[in-house]
Amino acid sequence: MMMRAAVLKGPENIEIEDVEIENPRDNEVLVKIEYAGVCASDLDPFLHPLPETLPMVLGHEGSGVVEKVGENVRNLTPGDKVILFAWSSCGKCYHCNQGKEYVCTRAMRSAFSGEMLDGTKRIRSKNGLSIGSFFSQGSFAEKAIVNERAVVRVNEKAPLSILSPLGCGFSTGIGAVFNVAKVEPGSTVAVFGCGGVGLSAIAAASSIGTEIIAVDINDDALKKAEKVGAEHTVNPNESDPVKYIRDLTKEKKGADYSFDFVGLPKTLNQALKSTTFGGSVVLTGVSPPGTKAELDMISILWGRKIIGNVEGYVRPKIDIPRYVDMYMRGVLNLDPIVAKVYSDLNDVKKALEAIKNNKVVGKQVIKIA
Numbered sequence: 001m002m003m004r005a006a007v008l009k010g011p012e013n014i015e016i017e018d019v020e021i022e023n024p025r026d027n028e029v030l031v032k033i034e035y036a037g038v039c040a041s042d043l044d045p046f047l048h049p050l051p052e053t054l055p056m057v058l059g060h061e062g063s064g065v066v067e068k069v070g071e072n073v074r075n076l077t078p079g080d081k082v083i084l085f086a087w088s089s090c091g092k093c094y095h096c097n098q099g100k101e102y103v104c105t106r107a108m109r110s111a112f113s114g115e116m117l118d119g120t121k122r123i124r125s126k127n128g129l130s131i132g133s134f135f136s137q138g139s140f141a142e143k144a145i146v147n148e149r150a151v152v153r154v155n156e157k158a159p160l161s162i163l164s165p166l167g168c169g170f171s172t173g174i175g176a177v178f179n180v181a182k183v184e185p186g187s188t189v190a191v192f193g194c195g196g197v198g199l200s201a202i203a204a205a206s207s208i209g210t211e212i213i214a215v216d217i218n219d220d221a222l223k224k225a226e227k228v229g230a231e232h233t234v235n236p237n238e239s240d241p242v243k244y245i246r247d248l249t250k251e252k253k254g255a256d257y258s259f260d261f262v263g264l265p266k267t268l269n270q271a272l273k274s275t276t277f278g279g280s281v282v283l284t285g286v287s288p289p290g291t292k293a294e295l296d297m298i299s300i301l302w303g304r305k306i307i308g309n310v311e312g313y314v315r316p317k318i319d320i321p322r323y324v325d326m327y328m329r330g331v332l333n334l335d336p337i338v339a340k341v342y343s344d345l346n347d348v349k350k351a352l353e354a355i356k357n358n359k360v361v362g363k364q365v366i367k368i369a
């Protein structure tokens with residue numbers, strides 16, 4: 001089948017072109033894409049693509065309708081409304097068998113190589129050149145072939161223009177609260193970094209009645225944080241967030257849970273020092289490999305935990321439908337996080353430039369069909 005796709009060919013070189021997509025193979029599903037969220041992880045290959053992965057279709061927060069299913073797909077049928085999870089876990093490796101699909105090493109390898117789990121690709125150019133799919137998804141295109149384990153059927157009435165980012169960013173933030181930290185209702189939560197992921201964590205924490213302190217150097221991000229449920233905000237360029245949080249929390253001297261969505265040694269230290277004895281710090285922000293943080297070891301000894309978060313430890317088929325239903329019930333306020341919905345595939349480049357130049361607070365979504 002022919003389709004339009006946004007194909008990355010070299011650094012900052014995306015071309016919209018007609019390409020050929022195969023039929024889905026065993027355990028795979030062909031999905032007609034309606035919306036795709038733009039995640040900061042798309043920016044990395046856009047700016048610094050690995051030559052061996054090119055050409056590649058970016059996009060890993062797609063959603064739409066099932067068009068065709070391959071052999072052995074039993075739980076999905078054409079017409080199902082679906083959100084595509086970014087992580088195509090294999091279901092067979094040591095980590096998947098432990099129920100820790102979020103650290104499936106096969107998913108990790110294929111995500112960045114642009115290959116499907118079996119190491120092959122599903123898209124070709126008109127000249128027969130093989131084209132990869134970022135995160136084994138490639139949803140900046142009219143159609144995508146995805147492993148069934150990452151295809152999540154959701155409520156038929158779910159507005160995909162808002163909920164498509166549950167495929168990665170939103171779920172990473174919500175899962176940080178519910179799955180990684182297991183935040184208790186009514187506790188105090190500090191969130192460092194109020195981009196799309198941090199804001200979705202705030203929305204999740206707010207849904208269970210916590211006291212939320214949002215920290216960001218951008219006042220517009222802090223305003224959005226208030227809209228999704230932050231009670232207090234602090235800009236580190238104006239006052240010391242550690243002192244602010246310790247003073248605010250009185251005898252606790254710190255939040256019960258702190259979240260670092262920035263991923264700098266400085267923010268990790270601030271998050272640690274803003275956490276009460278026995279509390280938890282969740283690290284989600286991505287730093288370049290080899291980045292070292294200096295931490296006061298005694299401050300960890302006082303019962304504090306530092307926990308790494310990838311994809312919110314989300315079990316896609318269980319958690320994503322729940323998040324959708326929470327949104328539909330009006331308790332998970334994700335609306336203010338969607339900053340812009342673009343109307344055409346051509347706008348992918350514009351959206352990535354906006355992230356690169358820090359021109360956007362919250363989430364951008366591309367309408368594809």
Ligand SMILES: [Zn+2]
Nearest residue numbers: 039041168169
């Ligand atoms: Zn992502």
Ligand SMILES: [Zn+2]
Nearest residue numbers: 090093096104
């Ligand atoms: Zn696995």
